Amino acid sequence: MSGTLNFTLKVWRQNGTKDSGYFEEYEAKDISEHMSFLEMMDIVNEKLEAENKEPIVFEHDCREGICGSCGFMINGQPHGHKSRTTTCQLHMREFKYMDGGTIVLEPFSAKPFKVLKDLMIDRSAFDRVIQSGGYVSIRTGSAPDAHSIAVEKDSADKAFDAATCIGCGACVASCPNASAMLFTGAKVTHLGLIPQGQTERYSRVQEMVNQMDSEDFGHCSNFGECTLACPKGISLDVISQMNKDLLVSQFKG
């Protein structure tokens, strides 16, 4: 049978964007090692609610590591120390080594991501980057038969890998410059590697990079922290691909 664990949670509380915020400590007791990190938070919150105190606010929805809603800093790392894992898929058995210790929870911090409350942030800048050009302009109903476009398996697989980005923001939070190159590069690469995306390939990269810059995301630090923090393991290749496309687009004018 599995044992239970005990932790002190040191949590960032901030009531709205303008509030200055502070840390508060909570006890998480008798935690089963099979619980997910968010299930531990549920237990702490359920107790707070029953005492009519405001629970810790954090974002979450699918709890399957796919919607990209969840995510905060756990002991200084986005989504915690386990690689290729979202916060909702992180299980307490990974924290056995810290039994009895203190876990520190803070919101992702980056200039374009302001804190809305506690651990919840505003990531709408990502939507605006996609809106600026992260699509293929194809009207509903005007598509040719799917088999009229053959895609080489290798490009199709690489495009797929880039397309698995969940838009959680861990890459930005891990970067000392708060750069969104991994996020933007992933979409540029996904659409740039397949035939359907060619027509707009170079205008797309320009528009998306311009939007990214105007959202106050910083420049690539070249440290590669982003790919390490990425729960989907999006590779740094997408950044070099984006840089290449950007360069070509500048020649094209």
Next chain:
Amino acid sequence: MTTEDYTTESNNTLRNNGPEIDPNDPNKSIESAWDRHRFDIKMVNPANKRKYKIIVVGTGLAGASAAATLGELGYNVLNFCFQDSPRRAHSIAAQGGINAAKNYQNDGDSVYRLFYDTVKGGDFRSRESNVYRLAQVSVNIIDQAVAQGVPFGREYGGLLANRSFGGALVSRTFYAKGQTGQQLLLGAYQAHSRMVDAGKIVMKTRTEMLDLVLIDGEAKGIIVRNLVTGEIESYAADCVVLATGGYSNVFFLSTNAMGCNVTSTWRASRRGALFANPCYTQIHPTCIPQAGDYQSKLTLMSESLRNDGRVWVPKTKELAEQVRSGAIKPRDIKEEDRDYYLERIYPTFGNLVPRDVASRAAKRMCDDGKGVAQTERGYGVFLDFKDAIERDGEDAVRSRYGNLFEMYERITDDNPYETPMRIYPAPHYTMGGLWVDYNLMSNVPGLFVIGEANFSDHGANRLGASALMQGLADGYFILPYTIGHYLAQVPKAGFSDVKRPEFTKTKEEAIERLEKLLNVNGTKSCDVFHRDLGYLMLDKVGMGRDKEGLEFMLKRVREIREDFWENVSVPGTADGLNPSLEKANRVADFLEFAEVMVYDALTRSESCGGHFREESQTEEGEAKRDDEQFCHVAAWEYRGPGQEPIRHTEELTFDYVKPSQRSYK
């Protein structure tokens, strides 16, 4: 139009307003029905489209595809979701795939076969005309998605790959590894983003619909709560589209995302929209068994795994007991001591029987004491990949299901390449939903309902990979045409205005309700009630239902609801971010809605598809329909708190697929 326009006075029978169908008349055949209908309905002049405003609630596959397409057609779309981005709608989590009658595998598929499989899979409780149309447009969906850049799985020659799903003997499921929903939703989200950029969609994220506003009986707007500021806002439009997904979270634990709720459809129902077949819910056979009471949700392991995984339990209770206690490892159980029960009972379909059949079989095995989960009740069966790995190699299996295996290991700490997965059925999908006619309009004029939120195409059981198909069919290819038929007849574009008293009144009621929730000042967290309701619903209105249990639930649901309104604790205030308030508001609706689910299950004393009444089974324990009495849709009209709702019916006729006892042997 009013509810009465849909019902003939004497017997509460609903009319679906679809085209006339006559199998003996080629001019009225089901094959040509959709074409004829599109020609017959009214259209909005292209230049006039920009004068109309359409509210779309939801950004899942149904909502995002509808919003994008309506925007492309020139309409002004106001779109809402409660997440922080339209891309995070629950559709993102769909894993296994999407069906389409492309017949790219040359294995005998056709539009007619997909239609046939879906009607049969739904246990003859869906509308033939709708299902045929769905099968027809399925092929366009794949074309559209590929053109958007959706990276479906491909073969080495560069062409699209397919896999099989339950309830079918052909390979017609398109997939993007185990992330098909994510990739299709991102495709729709990108099309949607393009329309946001073009100014045709105004997107309101972190905004929750609280109520529907009717003007002269027609849907003309909604009341919402801005989840960040807490502000209650009113939005007016020429019509309203609900694409807000299903209600599986009435069971508390389900495979759905935490935020999935019944609020928007239930609130619409309270305003007069009929709720159809609420008791048709799907319990998915392959989910990770519940490990403890702390659990917040259940995780699905895609049905596609049944392509290669074999389902079994030990032949004897004694062996099962040893597996549960850990005394013996699953791989050490000899071949002759294993019962591959699906292959044994259903030799034709084997591990690929439809979901309802597979789920009930698993429950029966566990009820017999052969469960293998290492939990208190031991409810779980094996899904084993040993043979597939031996046959195709570990790499091939990894390339098909890699991310699912990883997810399984992360959650359970077991490696499915080395030991069989443990799985058990879990609430997953709801076939019931708001009643809609052939145009996808509810009985409330101007209120359209698409995707999982409506009741339309799956009858009493949905086949795998058909929800994505239906959501996108509704959003890309059906609603954008049929909505014009209504709009072309509305009095005057722009007639709806938030200054009208109907808006003020509905808004006041919404505010009052939130205040009431905040003022209960009880001592129990909202989860306590939700859990209590959910566990009971699963037990009594889940995989098996009987009269006694259902009558008990009618009483019990009311008691829990009363207790909730006396003892729930909702901390914080209404002005600002308050997830406790959001949750309480949703649970309050589940507590009302559960009652109509029970009524529906109780009155439908037959078994069909996912609705299994213990009293109505064949000798072999399969669902036994009663076509004499129940070959109809039941659509419920709300009459007020605590009052018994009125049951309307829509007769179902089967001109093409003759109802029979479903057999997958």
